[in-house]
Amino acid sequence: MTTDPRFPxxxxxxxxxxxKAEIQQLIxxxxxxxxxxxxxxxxxxAAGLEKPYRKGGWTGKQVIHHCADSHFNSFIRFKLALTEDTPTIKPYHEDxxxxxxxxxxxxDSSLAILEGLHIRWVALLENxxxxxxxxxxxxxxxxxxxxLDFTIALYSWHCRHHLGHLRMISA
Known part of the structure; x- marks a missing residue:
């Protein structure tokens, strides 16, 4: 645990x-x-979702929408890397x-994206x-x-990182 609320x-x-065992845990x-x-x-x-996790930080709602966007971008990056020879990805300005x-x-729409996307993403990762x-x-x-193995580790962290933000809101 850290004392910096940006990185819970x-x-x-x-x-x-x-x-191989570590990769399976990350997945x-x-x-x-x-x-x-x-x-x-x-x-x-509903009220908690409108609160920021820290002063100047995103609200719970923004964190969830961000995760849907970020994870969708990561899924596409995996697909590109698996189907092209070292593709250059398109970064985006998450802020x-x-x-x-x-x-x-x-x-609701971002929760649905996360649910469906993670089913597909995990099937890809597990294989x-x-x-x-x-x-x-x-x-x-x-x-x-x-x-891609590094990216799996990064997105395992990303999931846990933003869960930490959501947990900070009501702490």
Whole structure:
């Protein structure tokens, strides 16, 4: 646990190398996320979703919409890396996405996206072989190739990171 409310579980630290058992646990974190988010939504209630997790931070509603957007982008990056030779992905400005009108909508659509997307994403992840895990995409802002096994670790952290934000709202 960290004292910085921006990083309730600490900053991401890339494990290297990752064992097969560690990858399977990371995939389970991703698999469990939609159910965990729904439990937090139930606990927070409508009023809690309108509160920011910290001063100047996103509201619970924005966090959930962000997760749907971010995870959808990650899923597409996996598909690109699996079907193209080291594709360059398109980054996006998540802070600007969070200011768009759709982030003011009720969270039902984003919860549905997370539920359906994670079913597909986990099916994909659970069937990656060693060669697939080493496939990469180029992130133009980071100016380097990103491996899919690293990305699984990053999104396991991302799920737990934003669950931490939701849990901070009513703490």
């Amino acid at each position: 579980i600490g900053k991401f630290q890339a494990p290297d190398p990752l064992s 389970q974190d991703i698999k469990a996320f939609p159910v965990q988010v729904k439990a937090e939504v139930f606990r927070l209630g 600007l996405w969070a200011k768009q009108i759709d982030y003011q909508l009720p969270i 990656l072989n060693e060669m697939d895990l080493r496939k990469t995409f180029i992130h133009p802002e980071m100016k380097k190739e990103i491996r």
